[in-house]
Amino acid sequence: MLTIGKLGEAAGVKVPTIRYYEQIGLLPEPDRSAGNQRLYGQSALDRLAFIRHARELGFPLDAIRDLLSLSDEPDQSCAAADVIAKKQLTTVKARIVRLTALKAELERMITQCAQGTVADCRVIEVLSDHSHCAQDHRTSGAAE
């Protein structure tokens, strides 16, 4: 049996986050010790690792909730989980495109900065005037 601290350590999740996941119903309420402290078994560790891993993959908690409900009912089709993963892949691809454009823009700004005064600073100038943009980075969604 693991205390919440050990569980967090094992799964790589901070203690308040575990309590938060319990609060929003992602993790079931665990058994308690005689002194009211949470005690976790292997299944909680697996579930938490699942959640953490999905978070790392960029899944929002709602999608994770769906995935967990799928795995809680193993007779269901995997198509639903596949749909979720594909949706995430689309999001991730879009973010990469977006960030790559931002990177180019930032690099351009920085290399052109002559280290003089603010009056002729490229960083400020580029930010002030959209016409300086090498690419139109207004088109692919929010910057995050």
Place this chain on the structure above:
Amino acid sequence: MLTIGKLGEAAGVKVPTIRYYEQIGLLPEPDRSAGNQRLYGQSALDRLAFIRHARELGFPLDAIRDLLSLSDEPDQSCAAADVIAKKQLTTVKARIVRLTALKAELERMITQCAQGTVADCRVIEVLSDHSHCAQDHRTSGAAE
């Protein structure tokens, strides 16, 4: 003179967002009409466009606040602006590395999903068990 709606349209920023920026001190309090409505001039438009542009490049509002205060004093060195931009570039680069690993992982998951039941669905399995990961995507910070 522009009303808040026209200003938002001109800068590509939603009206509540403008009021929010004013509230947190990013935009100065504008003059008001006889009927208490905000009226903006060119300088507000410039400033708002700057903010929006910096947001699009992923700068957090705190960094934008710093950049704005720098641009208010054009005789200073622009080294500080350079530092802010470089920090942002580092963040963006890290996110790209991270998201690229996630993309590979999701693609692998999807191709391996046999479209059967959840019991043999790799999507669930891969997310449950870190050892299935093609790359270690644990190393480069939070998923956002």
Place this chain on the structure above:
DNA sequence: TCTTGAAGCTATAGCTACTAGAGACCTTAG
């Protein structure tokens, strides 16, 4: 056995960067 310090508990508030809603008021086109 006692004690001390870490770890746990609940509850509440705060964070970023907005967004949405309620209900009243102002402005402008027809």
Place this chain on the structure above:
DNA sequence: CTAAGGTCTCTAGTAGCTATAGCTTCAAGA
């Protein structure tokens, strides 16, 4: 003059945590 739509303030909500306060419990050393 009226009606529609823009604007006003204020509050609360969003995601996904993180931090704080003030308390209790647990494990290890003296």
